[in-house]
Amino acid sequence: MAEYIKVANLSELAPGSAKTVQVNGLEIALFNVNGTIYATDNTCLHQGGPLGEGVLEGEVVTCPWHMWEYNVRTGEKVGETEYRIPTFQVKVEGNDIKVSL
């Protein structure tokens, strides 16, 4: 069974917002899409921009460096689905956001 690690408090991630957390040496981006939490690798496939600092609109985050867009649910780059960032399973228990790495 997958092990879930607490990475953040739900109260710190309002709907429509994103944030970056460090877990076991990895940088993970968290997104709150209308109350559903998604987790992806934080690193943009273009030049390594921090996706957790990007702008979230619906399921799409825009990289703050050069505006590549990714669907945070699937990890796919919008319009070029051969580019895909890793995504992680998320579980919310009370105020705890937990991620399976």
Ligand code: FES
């Ligand atoms: S580093 Fe993300 S778009 Fe360039």
